[in-house]
Amino acid sequence: MSEEKELEKLKKRIQQIKRKRSGYGEILDFYKRVKEAQDELKASLKIDPIQFNKEWKDLLAKQGFSLLQREDFPLDTEASVTLFQTLCQIGKDANPYMAERVNKIEEILDSKKIDLKELLKKGTKEQRFEQIADEFGLDKKVFLFLIQTSAKPSIEAGVEQLRSELDPETWLKGYCPICGSLPSLGLLKDEVGKRYLLCSYCGYQWRIDRLVCPFCNNKEQQSLHYLFAEGEEAYRIDLCEKCHQYMKTIDLRNAEELDPSLEDLATLHLDVLASQKGYKRPVPNPWTT
Numbered sequence: 001m002s003e004e005k006e007l008e009k010l011k012k013r014i015q016q017i018k019r020k021r022s023g024y025g026e027i028l029d030f031y032k033r034v035k036e037a038q039d040e041l042k043a044s045l046k047i048d049p050i051q052f053n054k055e056w057k058d059l060l061a062k063q064g065f066s067l068l069q070r071e072d073f074p075l076d077t078e079a080s081v082t083l084f085q086t087l088c089q090i091g092k093d094a095n096p097y098m099a100e101r102v103n104k105i106e107e108i109l110d111s112k113k114i115d116l117k118e119l120l121k122k123g124t125k126e127q128r129f130e131q132i133a134d135e136f137g138l139d140k141k142v143f144l145f146l147i148q149t150s151a152k153p154s155i156e157a158g159v160e161q162l163r164s165e166l167d168p169e170t171w172l173k174g175y176c177p178i179c180g181s182l183p184s185l186g187l188l189k190d191e192v193g194k195r196y197l198l199c200s201y202c203g204y205q206w207r208i209d210r211l212v213c214p215f216c217n218n219k220e221q222q223s224l225h226y227l228f229a230e231g232e233e234a235y236r237i238d239l240c241e242k243c244h245q246y247m248k249t250i251d252l253r254n255a256e257e258l259d260p261s262l263e264d265l266a267t268l269h270l271d272v273l274a275s276q277k278g279y280k281r282p283v284p285n286p287w288t289t
């Protein structure tokens, strides 16, 4: 599907959701603007080829190691910096809470105490950015969101380079075969309801068994449950009584192709429900900063 069509579809879906769940208006508009900014950049992105040792590939997979580390994804740093600036503006427009935090970040960048381009060149290792946030008194979540969201188009382009190197059907583990990150969502697909996980960092999707907790590998059916809200059977929360963590799962069997991140964002009420029951989400929704 062309980028333009995809964006049109996204806008339509956002309108649909807004009509059904009016409380989500502001956050969905924010999401839409960020997606537009990311999309605008895609055509002109320049990404270096990803280097990895082909002979090691099968060996790594056999041992259960992912192909790369998060910081190994090549970034188009120029493009990421431009996107970072656009995201700052979108954040400032969104609401006073975000505006205050973004202003502080911009202040530090303007003072040249941090060189964003230099930083991004070294990859987007989370701990490093958390340290910087600590050092300069920046809001960690907002800072990390801006960094990761501005790197996302490069990371997705990197995943495209690697797609033919991997078989999404055979990995079957609770973490991403490409970058080793934990999944943010589960997806049910095909008529038989094959279960896939969506990487929280690079967006790759891979298959996993239906009845297993991706976080602790628990396979005991009596301690794996799910719940959903009435009238929203396609969105469910998979709970594990062993590790007390949960994963949101979207049933795409009867739906046309949807943007999983948007659907996740538009069902935050389910996260509230799971949290009230005492369950944790290992990778929180990044949009709820």
Ligand SMILES: [Zn+2]
Pocket: 176, 177, 178, 179, 180, 181, 199, 200, 201, 202, 203, 204
């Ligand atoms: Zn990944």
Ligand SMILES: [Zn+2]
Pocket: 213, 214, 215, 216, 217, 218, 240, 241, 242, 243, 244, 245
């Ligand atoms: Zn578990």
